[in-house]
Amino acid sequence: xxxxxxxxxxxxxxxxxxxxxxxxxxxxxxxxxxxxxxxxxxxxxxxxxxxxxxxxxxxxxxxxxxxxxxxxxxxxxxxxxxxxxxxxxxxxxxxxxxxxxxxxxxxxxxxxxxxxxxxxxxxxxxxxxxxxxxxxxxxxxxxxxxxxxxxxxxxxxxxxxxxxxxxxxxxxxxxxxxxxxxxxxxxxxxxxxxxxxxxxxxxxxxxxxxxxxx
Amino acid sequence: xxxxxxxxxxxxxxxxxxxxxxxxxxxxxxxxxxxxxxxxxxxxxxxxxxxxxxxxxxxxxxxxxxxxxxxxxxxxxxxxxxxxxxxxxxxxxxxxxxxxxxxxxxxxxxxxxxxxxxxxxxxxxxxxxxxxxxxxxxxxxxxxxxxxxxxxxxxxxxxxxxxxxxxxxxxxxxxxxxxxxxxxxxxxxxxxxxxxxxxxxxxxxxxxxxxxxxxxxxxxxxxxxxxxxxxxxxxxxxxxxxxxxxxxxxxxxxxxxxxxxxxxxxxxxxxxxxxxxxxxxxxxxxxxxxxxxxxxxxxxxxxxxxxxxxxxxxxxxxxxxxxxxxxxxxxxxxxxxxxxxxx
Numbered sequence: 001x002x003x004x005x006x007x008x009x010x011x012x013x014x015x016x017x018x019x020x021x022x023x024x025x026x027x028x029x030x031x032x033x034x035x036x037x038x039x040x041x042x043x044x045x046x047x048x049x050x051x052x053x054x055x056x057x058x059x060x061x062x063x064x065x066x067x068x069x070x071x072x073x074x075x076x077x078x079x080x081x082x083x084x085x086x087x088x089x090x091x092x093x094x095x096x097x098x099x100x101x102x103x104x105x106x107x108x109x110x111x112x113x114x115x116x117x118x119x120x121x122x123x124x125x126x127x128x129x130x131x132x133x134x135x136x137x138x139x140x141x142x143x144x145x146x147x148x149x150x151x152x153x154x155x156x157x158x159x160x161x162x163x164x165x166x167x168x169x170x171x172x173x174x175x176x177x178x179x180x181x182x183x184x185x186x187x188x189x190x191x192x193x194x195x196x197x198x199x200x201x202x203x204x205x206x207x208x209x210x211x212x213x214x
Numbered sequence: 215x216x217x218x219x220x221x222x223x224x225x226x227x228x229x230x231x232x233x234x235x236x237x238x239x240x241x242x243x244x245x246x247x248x249x250x251x252x253x254x255x256x257x258x259x260x261x262x263x264x265x266x267x268x269x270x271x272x273x274x275x276x277x278x279x280x281x282x283x284x285x286x287x288x289x290x291x292x293x294x295x296x297x298x299x300x301x302x303x304x305x306x307x308x309x310x311x312x313x314x315x316x317x318x319x320x321x322x323x324x325x326x327x328x329x330x331x332x333x334x335x336x337x338x339x340x341x342x343x344x345x346x347x348x349x350x351x352x353x354x355x356x357x358x359x360x361x362x363x364x365x366x367x368x369x370x371x372x373x374x375x376x377x378x379x380x381x382x383x384x385x386x387x388x389x390x391x392x393x394x395x396x397x398x399x400x401x402x403x404x405x406x407x408x409x410x411x412x413x414x415x416x417x418x419x420x421x422x423x424x425x426x427x428x429x430x431x432x433x434x435x436x437x438x439x440x441x442x443x444x445x446x447x448x449x450x451x452x453x454x455x456x457x458x459x460x461x462x463x464x465x466x467x468x469x470x471x472x473x474x475x476x477x478x479x480x481x482x483x484x485x486x487x488x489x490x491x492x493x494x495x496x497x498x499x500x501x502x503x504x505x506x507x508x509x510x511x512x513x514x515x516x517x518x519x520x521x522x523x524x525x526x527x528x529x530x531x532x533x534x535x536x537x538x539x540x541x542x543x544x545x546x547x548x549x550x551x552x553x554x555x556x557x
Binding site: 033036046047048053059062065066069130133135156177178180186187194 | 226228230232233255261263264267269271272273274278279281282283289473474557
């Protein structure tokens with residue numbers, strides 16, 4: 001899941017050829033009632049992850065993702081094919097998130113207040129370690145201005161390349177790098193105590209998605 | 215620069231990102247070779263990337279995915295399709311109320327004799343024919359505005375048009391479902407004092423119309439209306455300390471999912487189910503009493519494939535910690551209580 005660009009993966013389980021995202025979008029524009037649901041099914045987990053990380057609040061993220069997909073559904077014709085469908089979708093989701101943040105003009109949190117919050121949140125149980133890290137990161141990201149947060153979510157959390165993130169955000173690659181650098185500089189004092197933790201392994205959610213989708 | 219001066223984190227982050235011009239970069243590198251504190255800072259910066267990358271990527275919660283599907287279905291131009299996929303048409307299917315209606319009376323038999331027959335949610339019963347209930351029916355019929363009619367095609371539409379036949383039909387159903395011998399305890403419920411009716415309202419805490427119906431006799435349609443009114447009400451009432459939502463997501467929870475965040479499961483999806491299911495209600499009350507607090511959410515669902523009721527209680531709201539209780543239909547714990555995150 002390292003980059004947004006198209007992944008017309010080889011074949012489906014039942015052997016039928018898999019339509020590319022662009023094909024599906026064309027079919028959707030042509031009136032195929034199922035094409036867009038397939039696009040949604042393919043990408044909703046990633047879009048959810050981006051929105052949840054960017055906004056740090058499940059209610060807000062759910063609204064943003066829904067707004068974004070509905071908007072994409074309506075303006076499918078405006079997709080010109082010069083970018084990957086996933087990049088286009090990411091852009092719509094990220095913009096929906098940024099709109100929400102700007103509208104709400106999230107209260108800036110002082111650093112020490114945040115560290116206190118992180119310390120208060122910290123000890124649940126041992127097995128909750130991963131949870132704890134997640135909470136701390138969510139809290140820490142809220143210190144950042146929206147632009148820096150969005151850049152770090154895409155590059156450091158979602159693992160996209162700087163170029164892909166630049167395409168999603170609609171800014172030059174150098175701007176993404178500089179937003180990431182400034183964001184990391186702000187996060188370093190807050191998250192430095194998590195250095196060298198053994199439980200920092202990326203855990204895939206594939207199992208959860210599989211259970212859910214049957 | 216080997217003295218007391220150090221580079222700040224932003225400069226070091228820009229160095230790592232290759233953003234500094236050559237001469238500045240060289241100067242900073244020379245300093246780094248000699249300065250331990252700045253080396254530490256650089257390591258802290260690298261750790262930020264690691265920590266961010268290590269945060270697990272969550273799958274979209276079931277409730278959010280279903281809400282999204284409904285929103286997109288409503289976009290479809292074909293009218294038949296809109297009707298078919300609209301929340302009031304499809305609500306029963308995904309939330310599987312039917313399975314629970316059938317499963318609860320059989321799965322939780324007479325051991326709990328007084329309460330067992332209550333487990334027939336969303337249906338009128340023979341006792342609806344008592345005088346109190348007739349009044350309740352009349353009130354319910356009055357309360358049914360055109361909005362309510364569209365809100366729940368499945369059950370309420372028939373009610374105001376043909377009140378008498380509906381009661382007959384309801385009795386027929388009820389008798390098939392419940393052996394006659396269990397009527398007496400149930401009757402007591404309809405003689406429920408005002409205070410208890412008010413409690414039922416507090417439990418649901420949902421849309422105004424739904425609570426109106428409840429207070430006028432606990433007619434089951436109230437829940438169905440609450441269920442149809444999906445998007446806004448449930449998430450709001452979750453935050454209300456005095457109420458809890460009964461969802462019936464049918465979702466098959468894994469141990470991992472129950473560590474949270476739970477809001478996506480309990481808060482975003484529509485609330486359905488019913489506290490007319492007093493087996494469940496008694497179990498929730500008992501658990502609440504034991505923990506000395508009100509649940510923030512209750513979901514009738516599955517846990518590792520077994521039918522289960524998941525209850526969430528605040529452990530510490532300030533730190534986003536939730537205590538999760540998982541019980542079977544007999545209110546026996548299916549797993550040890552554990553803490554989870556809410557958001």
